[in-house]
Amino acid sequence: MLEIKNLHASVEDKEILRGINLVVNPGEVHAIMGPNGSGKSTLASVIAGKEEFEVTQGSVSLDGEDLEDVAPEERAHKGVFLSFQYPVEIPGVSVTNFMKTAINESRKGRGLEDMPANEMLKLIREKSELLEIDRKFLSRSLNEGFSGGEKKRNEIFQMAMLAPKVAILDETDSGLDIDALRIVANGVNKLKSKDNAVIVITHYQRLLDYIVPDFVHVLHNGKIVKSGCKELAMELEEKGYDWIKQEAAV
Amino acid sequence: MRQADAVNRELFTENDKNMSLKEKLISSFMAFENNVDVDHPVHDVRTEAIKNFEAKGFPTKKEEAWKYTSLNSLQKVDFSIFPKQQNALEYKDVKKYFLHEIDSYKIVFIDGIYSSFLSETTHDGVDICLMSSALTKPMYKQIIDVYFNKVASKDESLTTLNTAFSREGAYIYIPKNKMPKKPVEIVHFATGNEAALMLQPRNLIIVEENAEVQIIERHQSLTSNEVLTNSVTEIFAAESAIVDYYKIQNDNATASLIDNTYINQKGKSNVNVHTFSFGGKLTRNNLNFFQNGEYMDSTMKGITILGEKQHVDHHTLVHHIEPNCESHQDYKGIYGENSTGVFNGKIIVDKIAQKTNAFQQNNNILISDKATINTKPQLEIFADDVKCSHGCTIGQLDEDAMFYLQSRGIPRREAQALLMYAFANNVLESVRIPELKTRINKLIAKKLGVNLGFDL
Incomplete structure (x- = not known):
């Protein structure tokens, strides 16, 4: 479904991704781990289409279509979703109104009519219950004054609303206490199906106790230096990243 | 002589296109005086004021307070000072x-x-x-x-x-x-x-x-x-x-x-x-x-x-x-x-x-x-x-x-509008007439030229 081939990307002439290869099939959960500065968040942003990064070589394609010239919003319409490490605050726009705008713009992008109001309300109710989100929370300004946990829960709520094909969770576990982590992970697991895929980007193994990956990849210096199954994550947790760095240096 | 002068001025009022706006206003003041009670104490205030305006004239860009705003082109317009008919x-x-x-x-x-x-x-x-x-x-x-x-x-x-x-x-x-x-x-x-x-x-x-x-x-x-x-x-x-x-x-x-x-x-x-x-x-x-x-x-x-x-x-x-x-x-x-x-x-x-x-x-x-x-x-x-x-x-x-907004499927133009709306919106918090707040909200959205996908 998502295919990344020899992906090189730079920002201001500084190369951050140096040849990434990754294939994600429907129904799979991939974890991407790695030390700080290895390029994890850059990879997430490049997949979602952030223009600040220049793809200098290689490609990202979704269902066989090269995404090179596809704008971020169009990628979203095609089913790419990025849960942000640092969601942006938008004062004066409530979570509900933001979601309505996002859903209807996405539908417009796919040539569909606006979602009828009653259907929208039903969907909002259903998905907010899934993430144990309070009704009052939905009328607050988007991310404004939200705690770290609320922001992340709200990201997964948006994911639930938009029902993407490929969801990339960028450090979704950072800033979460154990209860919030459980709620978020439970939400992600309930949204999983044989038709969609999740890429979990994380520094720690903690989240992977709840969202169990089929594959674990270690990113170092802009390259995937090791891939394995979930045991690799535990090994990393135990031994840290130094041995990977040494292995990669050899 | 003074009287003749006044009559002349009045004749020219509102007719002479070559007259500057300042001159026109000053000469109109006499016509204005025909329609107000010149014996009322307020009229002394008016007379004092017109003298001041006559001395100062319109502000120019040379003044610090008017450095970035020019009234020159407005002064070239042939304004009527008093409406001629009731509409x-x-x-x-x-x-x-x-x-x-x-x-x-x-x-x-x-x-x-x-x-x-x-x-x-x-x-x-x-x-x-x-x-x-x-x-x-x-x-x-x-x-x-x-x-x-x-x-x-x-x-x-x-x-x-x-x-x-x-x-x-x-x-x-x-x-x-x-x-x-x-x-x-x-x-x-x-x-x-x-x-x-x-x-x-x-x-x-x-x-x-x-x-x-x-x-x-x-x-x-x-x-x-x-x-x-x-x-x-x-x-x-x-x-x-x-x-x-x-x-x-x-x-x-x-x-x-x-x-x-x-x-x-x-x-x-x-x-x-x-x-x-x-x-x-x-x-x-x-x-x-x-x-x-x-x-x-x-x-x-x-x-x-x-x-x-x-x-x-x-x-x-x-x-x-x-x-x-x-x-x-x-x-x-x-x-x-x-x-x-x-x-x-x-x-x-x-x-x-x-x-x-x-x-x-x-x-x-x-x-x-x-x-x-x-x-x-x-x-x-x-x-x-x-x-x-x-x-x-x-x-x-x-x-x-x-x-962030684009990644949620919101096109660039709409995303821009939403962010501008958010930027301006918090000024409205202190508006104490709810209907006015709604009205201004709508005006802002309209001014930004997009339908934000929800009722403001």
Whole structure:
């Protein structure tokens, strides 16, 4: 479904991704781990289409279509979703109104009519219950004054609303206490199906106790230096990243 | 000889296209005198004022306060100083310019002439009526003696020009402990049924001790002919009075406004002025607060959203004269296309005005390479125990925020609008008439040119 081939990307002439290869099939959960500065968040942003990064070589394609010239919003319409490490605050726009705008713009992008109001309300109710989100929370300004946990829960709520094909969770576990982590992970697991895929980007193994990956990849210096199954994550947790760095240096 | 001169001048009035606007105004003053009571003490004030204007003339860009706003092209327009005929409007045709969702008192003028048909005034415990009555009827004489032209500048040339021609406008008097049942709308329509028109409304608002009033003011041109409004409003807020004043400036591309507002506040009073500048050819807001007392609060908020070749110049002045007072200024601007903006915020804290808290913020977004904004805080602080903060920013929209919205499927243009909306919106929090807040919300969305996908 998502295919990344020899992906090189730079920002201001500084190369951050140096040849990434990754294939994600429907129904799979991939974890991407790695030390700080290895390029994890850059990879997430490049997949979602952030223009600040220049793809200098290689490609990202979704269902066989090269995404090179596809704008971020169009990628979203095609089913790419990025849960942000640092969601942006938008004062004066409530979570509900933001979601309505996002859903209807996405539908417009796919040539569909606006979602009828009653259907929208039903969907909002259903998905907010899934993430144990309070009704009052939905009328607050988007991310404004939200705690770290609320922001992340709200990201997964948006994911639930938009029902993407490929969801990339960028450090979704950072800033979460154990209860919030459980709620978020439970939400992600309930949204999983044989038709969609999740890429979990994380520094720690903690989240992977709840969202169990089929594959674990270690990113170092802009390259995937090791891939394995979930045991690799535990090994990393135990031994840290130094041995990977040494292995990669050899 | 003098008499012949006067006759000549009058003959030329409104006819000689080569006459400068200043000359035309000065010669019109004599025609004006034929229609007012020259024996009334107010006329001495007018005569003094026209002399001042004659000496000073229109301000030029050489003056620091007018560095970025030129009145040159306006002075080339052949304005009628007095409307030649009385024009009528149907309520249904102008309903949208009123806050028709709620009931309100209305003081409405068409081409500078009071329209009793569109107005709803009152004398029931409060006076919400006409300046022309207040300036002529004996029952108001005492109040006029005390308040008229007492806070307005006696040497600022455009203010003195207005003073010289002061005859009509809104007069509002709220006695002690009173509050009118509903807000007051002051609306000036220009029909332009005859050529270009210059209007000079003069408002006087007196809110006595512990009284309260909400006022919405609007100038609306209904013509493509040029309109120039040079307005002066004097507001007196006594002890513990509350005044909410909302200025809606969403006029068309041939209408210009010079708004001079002077506010005299006494102890524990609270005066809030919101200025929504969404359109008009040239708009100059001179907003002046004088704090004559302790423990009071003055709030100035503004949202400016401009496009085309529109120009807005906000000049604020807060003079902290006594201790323990606060002032809050928050102006947000969004400038597109070839529009230009100015914010100049002056705060004076006198030596005895200790424990003053003065805040000033001016944030701007330029969404076009050709738009410009000049912003300047001017602080003159003579007391040593004060908190003053000021900040101004000029920027583009945050790209990280744009990416966030786009990644949720919201196209760039809509994402831009949503962010601008969010940027301007928090200024509205202090609007205390919910229907007005909704209305301004909608205006902002409309001004930003997009459907945000939800009802605001």
